[in-house]
Amino acid sequence: MYTIIDIETTGNGVKGNKITEISIFKYDGNQIVDEFTSLVNPQSPIPYFITGLTGIDDQMVQNAPTFLEISENIMSITEGCIFVAHSVNFDYGVIKEEFRQIGIDFTRKKLCTVRLSRKLIPGLNSYSLGKLCSAIEIPLTDRHRARGDAHATVLLFEQLLAKPDSETVFKKFLNARSQEATLPPHLPKSVFDRIPQKPGIYYFMNQKGEIIYVGKAINLKKRVLGHFYDKSRKEIQMCSETANIDFKLAGSELVALLMESAEIKRLFPPYNRAQKRMGKQYAIFSYEDRNGITHLAFNTIKGVPDPLKIFHNQTDCRAYLEEICKSFSLCPKYCHLQQTTSACSHHQITTCQGICKGEESVADYNGKVQEAIQHMKMLASEVRVIKEKGREPHENAIILIADGVYKGFGFIDTDIEISSLEDLTAFINPQKHTVETESILTQYLLKEKTTQIFNVAT
Template structure:
């Protein structure tokens, strides 16, 4: 016995989404044996765009029963039946969540007519209810109203039951260990099955082939499946739009993180919130004025001929220069922490030796500025990070040149690597940014043994890479 269900709601998510109309046809495989249809008072405002889609407005549901009032009828008609709907996870999970909020458990076996249609009648360009019904000559009235859509789903479901091999397919979908009911309705099971249980990044794609989400994982297959169980509004909507999933192996977590960051900034996927913003880099630089006094200053990296050190906001630049002033007795005026002043009077930096008041020679002051510059440059190492490759026959490398992330690559263990030019032959060049800097700095602290320094016997070490 089946209960074929359709609901109209106040939105597209799961939590906080309220039912405005519900229709249930109890179906024995041959004919409808019972029916329940009702408007539902959601006890909240119905958005204008939902009214435009369904025609259901606040006035229509004002005197309708609440879900609590009709819950006994819903439980009775669906009891001991298999819950069937077009894109079943949406209808089922909204009802389950609504029942949870009124203290009632709602658990039923379920079948999805989208996934069943894809398996039993493949080849259609779209499996939306409207387009599928048009292709199959199924009459559908009162589109986007619960009873009209549910009735069309009954006819579609009967056709699926009568299709060749339906018994086997239905049985596999109802298997307790089957993931069919968990997968997005537009995603073929074969696409999910080919995902590897290895580190890397994955792309959720819509029906147009557009990347709508990029993620990273130590275990791609396991992480992808977790999206399908997540009932947050964003995840539900994203999964409903997912028609395909692609992936790239990374071999290790660091590369997965770096690859994810690059992919997000390249594709700007709809459902990725983090890392989309292009952060403007700033560089600290030095110059000598007409009086022969050396200055430290900062500006956008694009305006700096040769950056001594890079930051990703002006606050970090100022704080760093303040630290240099304190450590090397530099003048806030000539470090551009104070502008348009005759002499410095910085509230945090009070150890200037008087260069701004003519009490110190430029040569003595410049020696301390040069010492500060050498301190900055000492942080700009050129090195590689060596980690696990995608296979046992290769290593993964991350290249950092003079403190700037340059890219990553995969090197066969049999390859002869004797110079930075040899390394560059395997490197996919990437842009350095705030996220990559943080990722690499964190990795260096946690995994110091993975660093191979160009300045300390690198060539000898690299031959073993």
């Protein structure tokens, strides 16, 4: 038994998307055996553009029942039935959310007539309900009203059931483990199947071929599939628009992060949250106290007269200073990583040699601080190359940093010998140094203790 459903909504996103009209046809595989259709009071204003599309306005639903008042009707007519709709994840998601808001868990098996049509009626230019009905001569009246669209979907469903391979296709789509059932309605399974389980970046594209989202992943196929299981408003809307997916291999997570950042900056996809410059910059600096002890500390850039190293967020700044403190056996108290008037007792940094207890001389301690300062200055001016795994076994990925500035990345065959910076630069794909790339590389260099980092002769 099937219930073929269509809804009209206020169009404010899934969690704020309230139903204004619902139509349900109960269908036994041969004929309609029951129907429930009703306007619904969404208890929120209906936007003008929605009224222009559906004809439903605030006055029409003023005296209509609320979803709570018709919830028993919906539960009853759909009980034991397969939930069928055109782009089913939208209708099902909105109805499930309406039930959740009144404390009821609504769960039904689903079938999507968009995906079924793509499988059983291949080769059409469009699978939107209006164009699909026109192509296969299904009468469609009262377009963008729940009953008109639901009834047209019934007629479409009848045709799909009559197709020679329908039984096999329906069983496959109803299989809970079938990826086919989870894919966006406009995305061919063949496109998903060719996505590899490797690190890289991926592009979601709509039916016009426009890139609407860019992401990165260590495992491209697994990450892309994760979008289709996500039930958040943004993810459901994005996936409903996705008609194609492209990808580029990166070889490693670090290169994928850098590639993703560059592509977001270049394309500004609508479903990517803009990578905004953080409001405050922080810097590490040094000063000498009244006892002659040299301190390392950090503050906002405005409060630092002579910064040793600049960061675009406090987290990276503090993490870097913690590493310096550990590497040079400095005192957390005199690196301002612990606010105390007595000896240090930091939970992570235990390498202090006793300056805070009078067990280490000021001269010895200050000498170590100067070594740390020279180290920071040297890193800011040297040429550094990070070597990562390539896209294939026979190549390496390289990331070039010169004078503290990210220059770009590239891929080099393992058989090629690099002996100078000039040799290496020929393989580099130039990139812009941004707040995001600096943060990515800073965090990487702090965390990766075993990474292959080496200097190239200039």
